[in-house]
Amino acid sequence: MIKKPTGYDEAAAYTGEFQQLPKGKYVCVIKRVATQKSKNGNEQFVILYDIAEGDQKGFYQKMFDNDKSQNPSGAKWRGVFKQNMEGKGLSWFKGIITSIERSNNFTFQWDRDDNEKTLNGKKFGGIFRRRQYEAENGNRPIVTELWQIRSLAGLSEAEVPEDELLPEGPGAGSQQAQANAAPPSMVDGNGFMNIPEGAGDEGIPFL
Template identity: 30%
Template structure:
């Protein structure tokens, strides 16, 4: 389960607009993982710094109305917003992305292989959204690892044994909604709400 720290829109070089969600993990063994990761990056100034808890939703392009691309983009956008609304009791999306900050949402993660400047490894990225209730009750399927060079015969290469495994499927909580305070904001998080030193 994750908390949205910031939501904004970005325009790509070719003019496409995406909803960009900056988040951190809110529960379990990896709570606050991305904040800690960023702090470790800051401690090594010779390396570029990047907040890695990011989920991007490409928005429908009006000029493509009626096409398959438009339908797919609309479906993904609605799916994400629906997951946020159902995960936060009393929340109604007003089509202002800033209203998503502080809200809870579930993400299913996928392992992906990467290569860069002669180095390679694996990373874990948010792949698709789910409600908090679904994540807490294990009602999701973890997608297969994405390899850059799948092996045609035999098994793909083995991932490093120390790769974080984001799997909360064994956690069962009967509450269908996140607990909220008097302002309707999630109260499950305390320490990661302190945004001192964050890049946004």
């Protein structure tokens, strides 16, 4: 006989399952912005965002609430986008700021105390793709990631890229295949860096 544990009826049922965000184009809202140093010492622009409209509105808030109910002290906000601000990443960073400015009809004020807070609540257009990567244990999961930030006006004309899948067979060991196999949190040649939904424990606690 299996006896029901104390508190069983009140406990949340943790199955480890959660809906993955479908790829596509979404109106997103900024929850918080910060800067930080990468492991390589590069200055990074970090956006915590959520889906602002449509059927997936509040997707990352729901995910965070679910994680927090299971692990209150270790829950992470999963909607995180990182962009290098220096070197090859500078032009991409300027493009992000420009897209946010155009989407909200405002001008960002540089070099002012707490100016990052003026970005909270601002909207932008997000293009989300699906990408496969090779995990340390050899598995090849497919995740949905924020691929590009656009202005809201430019979102309708943007195209969602095809799924980026790892090659199979003899060519899997090529240089390009090794680059594609990098975890989604790695920086590419353009200085673009992001942490996709579902990539594990990486992320910034939402305080």
